[in-house]
Amino acid sequence: MLILVLVAVFAVTMVLGVPVAFCLGLGGLAFIWLSGVVPIAVLPTLMFSGMDSFPLLAIPFFVIAGDVMQRCGILPKLIAFANSLVGHLRGGLAYVVIVTSMLFAGVTGVALAECAAIGSMLAPSMVRQGYPGGFTSAVIAGSAVMGPIIPPSVAMLVFAYVYGGGISVGKLFLMGIVPGVLIGLTMMAFVAVQARRRNFPVSGERFAVRRVLKALRGAVLGLVVPVIIIGGILGGVFTPTEAGAVAALYGVLVGRFVLRTLTLSDLRKSLLVGAKTSAVIYLLLGTSNVVSWILVRNQVPKVLAQWSLDFTTSAQVFMLVAIAVLFVLGLALEAVPIMIMLIPILAPAAAAYKIDPHHLGLIVVMTVQTALISPPVALSLYIVASIVKAPMKDANRAIWPFMLVVIGITVAMAMWPAVPLWIPRRFGF
Amino acid sequence: MRALVRRVTQALEALTLVGMSVVAVTVVVEVILRYGFGSSLIFTEELTRYTMVWVAFLGGVVALRDGAHVATGGLGDRFGPTVGRIASLTADGLALLFLLTLAWAGIQTLPNQRDQYTTTLNVSIFWFYLAIPVGAVLMALVIVGRRVGLVEAQPGDLPVDDL
Secondary structure, rough: HHHHHHHHHHHHHHHHHHOOOHHHHHHHHHHHHOOOOOOOOHHHHHHHHHOOHHHHHHHHHHHHHHHHHHHHHHHHHHHHHHHHHHHHOOHHHHHHHHHHHHHHOOOOHHHHHHHHHHHHHHHHHHHHHOOHHHHHHHHHHHHHHHOOOOOOOHHHHHHHHOOOOOHHHHHHHHHHHHHHHHHHHHHHHHHHHHHOOOOOOOOOOOHHHHHHHHHHHHHHHHHHHHHHHHHHHOOOOOOOHHHHHHHHHHHHHHHHHOOOOOOHHHHHHHHHHHHHHHHHHHHHHHHHHHHHHHHHHHOOOHHHHHHHHHOOOOOHHHHHHOOOOOHHHHHHHOOHHHHHHHHHHHHHHHHHOOHHHHHHHHHHHHHHHHHOOOOOOOOHHHHHHHHHHOHHHHHHHHHHHHHHHHHHHHHHHHOOHHHHHHHHHOOOO | OHHHHHHHHHHHHHHHHHHHHHHHHOOOOOOOHHHHHOOOOOOOHHHHHHHHHHHOOOHHHHHHHOOOOOOOOHHHHHOHHHHHHHHHHHHHHHHHHHHHHHHHHHHHHHHHHOEEEEOOOEOOHOOOOOOHHHHHHHHHHHHHHHHHHOOOOOOOOOOOOOO
């Protein structure tokens, strides 16, 4: 009964617009006060223990690394490389956006940062070349979804932490590669159809192997980043946290001594972005730790898992229901809070169906990415639409095909775990 | 008064930055020491973990100033300006209720932490738990300050401020 009060308080405060971290705290607080037996001291203690963790430090580091690399001029090199590969096609810039997003996804782990970076560099030229504003916003915001799916991924780190042990970050990262690339390829196929039907511009440049090789030389600086990160983690050279720190250091060294574009003020900004972004996630983790402690104490996840089992014994049906719930929440909420709130509930149920936690992680991370592009609350889409001054109405209409691609591939990955597992298996997982 | 408040929040931002730098540099140094010199710092893990709690609470204050926290905004506005205003006032009131309770509970638990020392740093855990009441009170002040127009967002030229 009191659990319902907790949920109601959380829902009402959230609708009122209280920051989600505080909503979770207020829900917990309501429970603590009404129950009368739980001492208030659990609030700060549980918050502290929810935030005090070495693996969690990977979050600020990967945010800093992505931000540094965006400031130090690696992105234009990746764009040039993508342009040499697909720029000559009809609708070239739209392909360039997708390929760049795929490559930059290996450097950054946050969709919104990727979207803002690529949007500010490519969106204005797309509109200048005559692409509709709505389509421009949709292709950039849609392909930025690959950021947290192709490793590294801040969302996967959050999943690994909230799941609470037993997750190999290396394996989870590897699982993102195939679905991420599939999303990119499917989006490119959609662009191909659109380009012919809507007569998108052609640049007139010809494809030349020499140009590709030349651009590759510049892009290598960025392309090696995921290799360092994943290689380092899998090879046992460093922990995911240290991998994040090393990636950030790499960005600073490249920016300072190779490309010579990174200033001290850039570095200061990157550190601040890392601190602020992680502060928001940390506070969410802190207060959600209070709520999940209460839920577990009252056996809520266990009961829900049993209900779910009574409803269906099929792991596939469970996965589909989970995808539907996560997607619906994403219409109004953002990706990371959804994960932090729902993983404690989904995890025991998934375990009851004997679902590999890494598979669950992949599907959760993929599904919640739609939160950034699903109207009415679609942050990624807002960012690009405001850059190109496209009416939200057009962007909202143009995003649907891209969202369908993401959902379709997510469902496919949920039904056929062997596909995303293909690469991890090569590495002995 | 406004200028003073702005300077104070900028000082908090600087402190957050210092904390973040300490965490980042310590881990980088740790990795370099391990592979370059075959040794390591024993206090890396504790120092960084606990410092990050401070960074989270101070960064939370800065993020609140800049409106970077995750929230569903403006739902009340759809029912007219009056409803919107009431909703946002209520939201601030509830956030204050949570933060002040957290601060109060945080202070209550502080005396117990006095005698608990961290294993490798040999510092009382008190100094890290202190981040909770301090951060909560500062966040409460930011909410009040925003309401009366004393605190304003300074997002700077950051490309994106939240997830």
